[in-house]
């Protein structure tokens with residue numbers, strides 16, 4: 001499981017069947033909220049540029065680095081997903097990931113706010129999925 005400071009945040013339902021990470025208290029900018037972890041693995045990049053995640057849920061893999069042939073990342077251990085593993089994407093985030101591992105408050109965060117980071121900031125191979133970003137469907141951005 002990820003290392004999460006549960007004095008700062010809690011996981012809660014978002015109301016649409018998905019979970020999110022929410023501030024329990026005021027979190028000052030630059031506070032470290034937790035570290036992502038998992039089993040280090042590498043995944044082959046095909047000639048078409050697509051990554052073979054070998055059946056893993058690609059949305060849960062923290063990309064650390066990539067070269068022409070492989071994406072290197074961390075895969076959460078089965079049944080061991082908790083805390084900041086549930087953080088959602090936003091193109092207008094209030095957190096950022098440092099070093100591929102640490103979740104840090106990018107600005108002051110108020111109690112009850114949902115935490116987000118921009119998945120594009122760490123993904124070496126974008127998933128080409130559409131982001132909701134609180135926009136009308138026609139304006140959804142691609143991550």
Ligand SMILES: [Zn+2]
Nearest residue numbers: 091131133141
């Ligand atoms: Zn977006």
